[in-house]
Amino acid sequence: MIKIVLLGTGNVAEFLFGAFSESGRIQVVQVYNHSLKSLSRFADQVEITTSVENIKDADIYLMAVKDDVIPELSGSLTNKKGLVLHTSGAVSLDALNSNSRRGVFYPLQTFSKNREVIQRNIPFCLETNVPEDLELLKNLAEDIKGTPYSVSSEQRKKLHLAAVFVCNFVNHLYAIGEQICKENALPFEILQPLIQETAEKILDTSPHESQTGPAKRNDSTTIKTHLDAIVEEENKAIYKLLTQAIQSAHGKEL
């Protein structure tokens, strides 16, 4: 049985707690957080603490906390023998610099409160300073039905950037679609099959190769009609810039 102390109570911590609880090989022995309030929902399932002095001995100390808390919190675990991990996409392994055994266990997924991430195969980006620990992290990822990847701090930083494009920015484009529907008395559900198909298509076709639309085919009549139809200046700027980007990615002479 691998014993884990989980530090943090946000969406990632909550997901990991649930996933570890379902696994047969991993036991979360304690959940730490600096404030008691958000700990309360774990209280009837596991030992909790708000004090770093009271953190129990374990095989792994897994920090799912805000990026800027990581260096200090890991510093308070230097007297521990276990492996100290963080779960951040943006923070390098060296931010855990006071620990002899340290690593990264970054789930490349978006987690929301009140939403079960039903899918499995979440990619886990793994990095350790002690080579033998990589195997342990691979097993940990696989035990919770994740897919392990060995990813350096530099690669992980770039993946985190890519995630902003394909998740946060994509979601904002969905929000613009939702807004256009609202303004025109149309239900947003009318766009949902298109959104799903566009996402599913990339599972078997390179998005660069499967690009379609007025920008790709240099359809200047439609582009002009669209620009005239956009009410908000900001959306107009987004339309122009992304149209231009598609055209330059697909070799139009500008």
Next chain:
Amino acid sequence: MIKIVLLGTGNVAEFLFGAFSESGRIQVVQVYNHSLKSLSRFADQVEITTSVENIKDADIYLMAVKDDVIPELSGSLTNKKGLVLHTSGAVSLDALNSNSRRGVFYPLQTFSKNREVIQRNIPFCLETNVPEDLELLKNLAEDIKGTPYSVSSEQRKKLHLAAVFVCNFVNHLYAIGEQICKENALPFEILQPLIQETAEKILDTSPHESQTGPAKRNDSTTIKTHLDAIVEEENKAIYKLLTQAIQSAHGKEL
């Protein structure tokens, strides 16, 4: 049995031909195209013609052709008694102005060659100048497992615009993610679960309400790190503009 002449041989025509063929109530009696070459793949399944004079009598003339061809092609069908339809998101009903019975049958979906659109429930945006014909189009959509919506030309134009945001532009953001993976020796598959979950989330949560990421939480440290990490000027401009757009949509004082 509803008899249809299909005009056009592109991705939409091909999808509709396949869908009608599976339906028990609809028979495609002929496929027309101006060039013979692209007609050849229909030749062993249905009568084909390259001449508008040879177009057969039918209940419905369904044009799945390029937008700019619609007015002229529909003009050549004025002597026909059936209902003349186009399938375009951007062209108004009035572009079919020489026909007494005319309508729009616009599938709001992206269709690609060599890719079966396995999903059903494709939204069909319907519009007719004769009210009784709307019922016919509803049945037509439902016969091929689509979901019918009554949508005016003005609404349809806005939907077509929204589709560019949630499909074409989203796909370009996927392509940027793919490019970042390539530049950093990472497989694109590592981003796929995130892309799927981001798309699936909108099925039960408003994208405006579920926005996450550094822009939403005004995390200026991460935003700066990301901007420094972006190689291409165009991607940097996209990052800046979409970050700003998310912040302004979520009420940050700029």
